[in-house]
Amino acid sequence: MIKLDNLTKIFDTSEGPVTAADHISMEVPSGEICVLLGPSGCGKTTTLKMINRIIPATSGTVFINGEDTSAMDTVDLRRSIGYVIQQIGLFPNMTIEENISVVPRLLGWQPERYKARASELLDMVALDPSTFLKRYPNELSGGQQQRIWVIRALAADPPVMLMDEPFGAIDPINREVIQDEFLKMQAELNKTILFVSHDIDEAVKMADKIAIFRAGKLEQYASPDTILAHPANEFVAGFVGSDRTLKRLQLVRAGQVMGARPTFVQPQQSLSEALVIMERNEHRSITLVNSQHEPIGIISRDVAWNHQGLCGEHYEGLHGIAQQHDDLRTVVAQMFTADSSWLPVVDDQGRLVGDITQRGITHHLGATYRTQG
Amino acid sequence: MLFNQARRYLYFGLLLLVFITGVWAERSGVLAELLEYDEDIRYLVVAHLKLTLISGGLAVLIGIPLGIVLSRPSLARHAETAMQLLNIGTTVPTLALLALAMSVLGIGNGPAIFGLLVATLLPIVRNTYTGLLAVPAHLKEAASGMGMLPRQLLWQVELPNALYVILAGVRTALAINVGTAPLAFLIGGTSLGELIFTGIAVDEPIMMLAGAVPTALLAITIDFSLGLLAFVLVSKGVNPLRQR
Numbered sequence A: 001m002i003k004l005d006n007l008t009k010i011f012d013t014s015e016g017p018v019t020a021a022d023h024i025s026m027e028v029p030s031g032e033i034c035v036l037l038g039p040s041g042c043g044k045t046t047t048l049k050m051i052n053r054i055i056p057a058t059s060g061t062v063f064i065n066g067e068d069t070s071a072m073d074t075v076d077l078r079r080s081i082g083y084v085i086q087q088i089g090l091f092p093n094m095t096i097e098e099n100i101s102v103v104p105r106l107l108g109w110q111p112e113r114y115k116a117r118a119s120e121l122l123d124m125v126a127l128d129p130s131t132f133l134k135r136y137p138n139e140l141s142g143g144q145q146q147r148i149w150v151i152r153a154l155a156a157d158p159p160v161m162l163m164d165e166p167f168g169a170i171d172p173i174n175r176e177v178i179q180d181e182f183l184k185m186q187a188e189l190n191k192t193i194l195f196v197s198h199d200i201d202e203a204v205k206m207a208d209k210i211a212i213f214r215a216g217k218l219e220q221y222a223s224p225d226t227i228l229a230h231p232a233n234e235f236v237a238g239f240v241g242s243d244r245t246l247k248r249l250q251l252v253r254a255g256q257v258m259g260a261r262p263t264f265v266q267p268q269q270s271l272s273e274a275l276v277i278m279e280r281n282e283h284r285s286i287t288l289v290n291s292q293h294e295p296i297g298i299i300s301r302d303v304a305w306n307h308q309g310l311c312g313e314h315y316e317g318l319h320g321i322a323q324q325h326d327d328l329r330t331v332v333a334q335m336f337t338a339d340s341s342w343l344p345v346v347d348d349q350g351r352l353v354g355d356i357t358q359r360g361i362t363h364h365l366g367a368t369y370r371t372q373g
Numbered sequence B: 001m002l003f004n005q006a007r008r009y010l011y012f013g014l015l016l017l018v019f020i021t022g023v024w025a026e027r028s029g030v031l032a033e034l035l036e037y038d039e040d041i042r043y044l045v046v047a048h049l050k051l052t053l054i055s056g057g058l059a060v061l062i063g064i065p066l067g068i069v070l071s072r073p074s075l076a077r078h079a080e081t082a083m084q085l086l087n088i089g090t091t092v093p094t095l096a097l098l099a100l101a102m103s104v105l106g107i108g109n110g111p112a113i114f115g116l117l118v119a120t121l122l123p124i125v126r127n128t129y130t131g132l133l134a135v136p137a138h139l140k141e142a143a144s145g146m147g148m149l150p151r152q153l154l155w156q157v158e159l160p161n162a163l164y165v166i167l168a169g170v171r172t173a174l175a176i177n178v179g180t181a182p183l184a185f186l187i188g189g190t191s192l193g194e195l196i197f198t199g200i201a202v203d204e205p206i207m208m209l210a211g212a213v214p215t216a217l218l219a220i221t222i223d224f225s226l227g228l229l230a231f232v233l234v235s236k237g238v239n240p241l242r243q244r
Ligand SMILES: Nc1ncnc2c1ncn2[C@@H]1O[C@H](COP(=O)(O)OP(=O)(O)OP(=O)(O)O)[C@@H](O)[C@H]1O
Pocket: A011, A012, A013, A018, A019, A020, A038, A039, A040, A041, A042, A043, A044, A045, A046, A047, A198
């Protein structure tokens, strides 16, 4: 857990004092990612650097796991925090192995231990240790350097990580890939992370909590969904963008919104049975599943009305299918592509577990507004 | 790259020149005449090297730490002034420097070493200082943010990254040093200058050559050795000589 209590930084410059961080108070629970978000110059980096005392705070306190860090030795404090600075900070004079081992060596690990650790970390980001351990940073692509740079901060397994726009310098496509990799790692590692970004989409994707800064002040600190659904003021609303409701789609999984008791028929059932089920539920079509309970097609009300026989003889192909873990943005995109108002939802084994409708989605998004707004 | 290529051609041209000169020297009997000075040359080369290595070595021992000290943030305010003073030092002609050394310390090898040391010190301090300052601030920040002590930062990050520039300074310094050491003869130092200046004085070109050619060869050898040293010592990741 990281707790900031009235953290303030006033820089004395030749043009007078500049307040870069103004009484910032917030608490990041253990294992969560908090994204510090805001326009350039709003004090994100300053706030971050006060935590590992690269910048001494003017006033205020930082607690890590309940301990007041001002009582801790600066060097010990820093070695216990993974730090990823805004520019790529790999040391060009060291091999990748040496770069990754910096903190472990400072902590006095034995060579076998930190070497094994370096290989393990490279494996984690799918870079072959036998190729990369002995290379120098200038022999790596930008994306590879970025990965090394992030895993270097993980080397000594610090419980807390500070990351200053770690993916800022990378092209959008690779950024998505690295973000996904990082989230996958985080799901296992459960670090407490403060992560600076000025990209709202990145924040929505990565964050458990978002802290929005403006001119040194913390404007709002809440979950991404709350920030998007209920921006605290004009500034936050403007910053997250007029399409903020659409952004919320990314935050919700199909499984959370689907109707959990989907209607379906099996191939050996008759069309008239299908028609009865559809009429009872006021549906215009119904999913056909096979004996493994996997959706294999749909039967529309028109077909069931106009034909006689078994469902297995009169079905058409699926318009689309949603995975339980798909986010709503993906689901809605599929619905638009298929020109369909609903989709069957399947679990990881491909079995039908629910159905998701456009109405269900709008209702879900609207519910937050009605209950809290 | 282009620079390296140009250098290779230069070396090649130089070798060719040496070869042709050698053939000519043999044919015309100059070689035989030069070899008459064999004993003097051997003695003086050793003396010359002694002057160079002692004064150059002292310059390295003083210059690098001085450059390091000047580059520390706590001295940032005074460092520029100090560098300006050193820069004024470079503009004083070496001969004048030797003359000054003599007028204070008298004649002999001592003042010669002192004069050469002062002449050699400047490029070393300057390169150490600028090389260390050129290490990107974000690398230093990353290092201290990871919990390096100032000492560890210096040895593990700053010096390795500045080493190429520092060694380039040493190389320049020693080139100046070997080339200036003959002048030491004028203030009573023992060096190949003895053959050169005596040769000039008694109008004996072969004698002059017997001093000049070994001086040139010494300069080339020292330059080459330092190049080799830079190739080996400077980490492959920051070594311009080892980039493909
Ligand atoms: N060393 C310093 N001296 C004086 N002012 C500073 C210093 N460092 C930062 N500032 C000022 O403090 C404010 C906050 O800077 P900070 O680096 O925290 O911004 P940021 O939110 O990280 O911006 P960006 O997204 O561009 O990285 C800025 O107005 C900046 O000019």
